[in-house]
Amino acid sequence: xxxxxxxxKVDMDxxxxxxxxxxxxxxxxxxxxxxxxxxxxxxxxxxxxxxASGIIRRISAKQGETIAVGTPVAWIYGVNxxxxxxxxxxxxxxxxxxxxxxxxxxxxxxxxxxxxxxxTVRATxxxxxxxxEAGLSLADxxxxxxxxxxxxxxxxxxxxxxxxxxxxxxxxxPAPGTGPVRPPPGSGGELVPFSTVRRIVAQRLxxxxxxxxxxxxxxxxxxxxxxxxxxxxxxxxxxxxxxxxSLTAFIAHVVGRVLADHPLLNASVEGEATRFHxxxxxxxxxxxxxxxxxxxxxxxxxxxxxxxxxxxxRLREAVENRSLKPSEMEGGTFTLSNLGMFGVDxxxxxxxxxQSGILAIGRTIETPVGVxxxxxxxxxxxxxxxxxxxxxxxxxxxxxxxxxxxxxxTPELLL
Amino acid sequence: xxxxxxxxxxxxDLRELSYAEAIREALAQAMEADPTVFLFGEDVGxxxxxxxxxxxxxHRFGKERVIDTPISELGMAGAAVGAAxxxxxxxxxxxxxxxxxxxxxxIVNQAAxxxxxxxxxxxxxxxxxxxxxxxxxxxxxxSQSLEAWFAHVPGLKVIQPSTPHDAKGxxxxxxxxxxxxxxxxxxxxxxxxxxxxxxxxxxxIGKAAIRREGRDITxxxxxxxxxxxEAAAKKLAEEGISAEVIxxxxxxxxxxxxxxxxxxxxxxxxxxxxxxxxxxxxxEISAMIAExxxxxxxxxxxxxxxxxxxxxxxxxxxxxAAVPQEPDIIAAAMRLVRQGLV
Numbered sequence: 001x002x003x004x005x006x007x008x009k010v011d012m013d014x015x016x017x018x019x020x021x022x023x024x025x026x027x028x029x030x031x032x033x034x035x036x037x038x039x040x041x042x043x044x045x046x047x048x049x050x051x052a053s054g055i056i057r058r059i060s061a062k063q064g065e066t067i068a069v070g071t072p073v074a075w076i077y078g079v080n081x082x083x084x085x086x087x088x089x090x091x092x093x094x095x096x097x098x099x100x101x102x103x104x105x106x107x108x109x110x111x112x113x114x115x116x117x118x119x120t121v122r123a124t125x126x127x128x129x130x131x132x133e134a135g136l137s138l139a140d141x142x143x144x145x146x147x148x149x150x151x152x153x154x155x156x157x158x159x160x161x162x163x164x165x166x167x168x169x170x171x172x173x174p175a176p177g178t179g180p181v182r183p184p185p186g187s188g189g190e191l192v193p194f195s196t197v198r199r200i201v202a203q204r205l206x207x208x209x210x211x212x213x214x215x216x217x218x219x220x221x222x223x224x225x226x227x228x229x230x231x232x233x234x235x236x237x238x239x240x241x242x243x244x245x246s247l248t249a250f251i252a253h254v255v256g257r258v259l260a261d262h263p264l265l266n267a268s269v270e271g272e273a274t275r276f277h278x279x280x281x282x283x284x285x286x287x288x289x290x291x292x293x294x295x296x297x298x299x300x301x302x303x304x305x306x307x308x309x310x311x312x313x314r315l316r317e318a319v320e321n322r323s324l325k326p327s328e329m330e331g332g333t334f335t336l337s338n339l340g341m342f343g344v345d346x347x348x349x350x351x352x353x354x355q356s357g358i359l360a361i362g363r364t365i366e367t368p369v370g371v372x373x374x375x376x377x378x379x380x381x382x383x384x385x386x387x388x389x390x391x392x393x394x395x396x397x398x399x400x401x402x403x404x405x406x407x408x409x410t411p412e413l414l415l
Numbered sequence: 416x417x418x419x420x421x422x423x424x425x426x427x428d429l430r431e432l433s434y435a436e437a438i439r440e441a442l443a444q445a446m447e448a449d450p451t452v453f454l455f456g457e458d459v460g461x462x463x464x465x466x467x468x469x470x471x472x473x474h475r476f477g478k479e480r481v482i483d484t485p486i487s488e489l490g491m492a493g494a495a496v497g498a499a500x501x502x503x504x505x506x507x508x509x510x511x512x513x514x515x516x517x518x519x520x521x522i523v524n525q526a527a528x529x530x531x532x533x534x535x536x537x538x539x540x541x542x543x544x545x546x547x548x549x550x551x552x553x554x555x556x557x558s559q560s561l562e563a564w565f566a567h568v569p570g571l572k573v574i575q576p577s578t579p580h581d582a583k584g585x586x587x588x589x590x591x592x593x594x595x596x597x598x599x600x601x602x603x604x605x606x607x608x609x610x611x612x613x614x615x616x617x618x619x620i621g622k623a624a625i626r627r628e629g630r631d632i633t634x635x636x637x638x639x640x641x642x643x644x645e646a647a648a649k650k651l652a653e654e655g656i657s658a659e660v661i662x663x664x665x666x667x668x669x670x671x672x673x674x675x676x677x678x679x680x681x682x683x684x685x686x687x688x689x690x691x692x693x694x695x696x697x698x699e700i701s702a703m704i705a706e707x708x709x710x711x712x713x714x715x716x717x718x719x720x721x722x723x724x725x726x727x728x729x730x731x732x733x734x735x736a737a738v739p740q741e742p743d744i745i746a747a748a749m750r751l752v753r754q755g756l757v
Contacts, residue, residue, distance in 0.1 A: 124714045125710050125711050125713045126682050126712050126713055127714065128711075129711040129712070146755055146756050151714050151755060152714040
């Protein structure tokens with residue numbers, strides 16, 4: 001019996017999803033656990049693994065198509081298993097007497113669309129010729145024209161992508177007489193549609209930057225005590241949690257503590273009211289191959305430092321190996337963004353709505369400062385708080401910064 | 416590219432002439448060079464022609480060679496055919512091209528066929544000049560573009576010069592031709608000016624001109640539509656769209672080679688013509704492309720902009736709306752290039 005591959009529900013309130021990219025193609029042999037496609041929800045992109053080993057057949061969902069959760073998108077067949085295609089209507093109209101039985105017995109996919117063949121694909125004559133010459137199957141190409149029509153640009157983009165990948169194959173150069181790859185008319189370069197993640201990021205940040213009145217408070221903090229403290233506890237922490245404490249994790253722990261005394265920075269605007277959040281869940285901006293990912297550290301600073309460090313380390317790993325669940329990116333009440341590791345001195349950040357604050361952290365660098373009438377070098381770091389002025393007043397934000405300084409410069413207060 | 420080579424070679428004696436003046440000069444030079452050439456039509460003599468094209472020719476060449484005729488297009492066309500097969504080279508002016516419908520029998524059944532039916536023993540070297548097109552508020556019976564009617568008939572040649580330069584050179588080539596040639600002159604073009612060499616040069620019939628080179632789309636038009644397409648191409652360039660403009664100049668014979676080569680290069684084509692869209696020149700060009708090697712180079716549907724499916728309105732606003740205008744060409748080209756839609 002073939003095993004069905006469905007569009008899984010990877011998120012609580014998920015009703016539909018989009019196949020962002022098929023990682024396997026029709027007829028390919030897969031092993032259980034192998035990555036077979038990526039699914040985009042309204043919040044994130046997730047990887048989906050093969051539920052069984054076998055041969056992928058009857059791929060029925062196209063890339064980019066939005067489909068309901070639970071819809072079969074492909075089947076995994078045994079090696080010698082025959083494939084039966086049933087086109088819509090054949091079972092029911094030709095054998096009217098068996099219609100009811102068919103309805104009950106047939107797996108849902110039997111009413112689904114047969115995988116697209118070259119004959120059903122919309123493509124311009126030029127695209128067909130280019131595909132033919134390059135040995136490409138039109139069924140595997142996503143058209144960006146009207147009603148999914150594949151045009152010259154789609155083929156050229158694919159060929160350019162292949163050409164720049166590590167396995168150049170023969171016959172993929174520009175077709176004779178058609179010239180080199182050229183940008184779409186009316187623009188200066190390549191046009192790449194947004195991924196699901198980019199679409200969400202773009203929409204939310206535009207929303208925040210245009211609708212939320214931001215203001216910024218900046219302070220340089222002396223990190224000597226915190227660094228010394230971190231260095232001091234590292235061996236013990238590493239032994240207990242298996243994770244090396246990072247400065248970002250430490251700061252997240254501290255910010256979690258400080259937020260407890262500053263509820264307006266752990267709040268959201270809801271209509272004409274302020275929602276004070278019970279828990280302090282800190283989103284940490286992370287980079288994954290150029291995409292912004294913001295996993296959420298739950299109850300940051302509420303427990304022991306070791307717990308924060310262990311939780312942070314888990315999230316970091318999940319981001320790196322792409323196993324982060326959408327639920328792990330939800331429910332943040334404040335955000336930290338640390339670009340210090342890139343040598344950035346200071347920056348201002350856009351609030352991640354509906355939160356009311358985000359803390360932008362620059363690099364820690366030895367800086368001459370005046371101490372007791374002497375110029376001395378101290379590891380200083382720049383912290384810039386962006387706050388939502390609808391609910392956070394300047395003084396409220398300043399008090400938060402003052403407490404943050406106190407805690408960072410006197411980490412013993414954590415105890 | 417907008418200036419043909421033959422013009423460049425004569426750059427020394429370039430003058431600016433209007434389209435009407437260029438035609439008059441061609442007529443005068445042909446009549447000076449060849450005593451068998453003569454001009455006739457309604458009011459072409461003393462009045463100087465309804466659009467002032469013949470002007471003072473009656474004074475220069477006399478009433479024997481510039482003849483005012485009675486109001487009978489059929490009679491005039493019959494006289495032209497008779498004169499042509501007996502050794503003359505008549506140039507007939509039909510006052511408004513619309514009136515040519517009265518002369519169909521002589522043109523389609525006689526002029527076009529005689530050379531073939533007599534096995535080449537007779538020839539019909541006649542020219543009919545036809546002021547056509549809309550835009551002058553002359554209403555439904557004086558504004559049509561009927562060139563496609565004649566382009567359907569083997570044995571006829573149909574030309575539509577868009578510039579004073581081509582008007583003179585093509586008219587001289589038409590008078591030289593041993594076959595009946597219909598030259599459709601757009602009424603809006605008569606007053607347009609352009610460089611015209613003084614000598615009696617020829618512009619070959621059947622060869623299109625590339626008025627502007629481009630990469631993204633080919634705009635094909637003739638006569639007034641070639642002018643509008645070129646203007647549209649300039650605006651499209653500001654939008655980042657590189658449009659190639661082909662001025663057909665001749666629609667029978669049509670320059671298949673230039674059209675196909677251009678579409679192979681740009682992958683998109685918009686055909687603009689003033690005649691009614693259905694069964695028009697655009698349909699022929701569209702089919703020609705679809706049947707050719709250019710098919711495999713198309714990256715968008717073949718698009719046509721033609722005249723509306725109505726008798727041309729008298730109301731000037733409606734009259735404009737019934738015929739492709741420059742903004743229509745720009746919009747259609749942008750839609751085709753950017754969205755792949757007709």
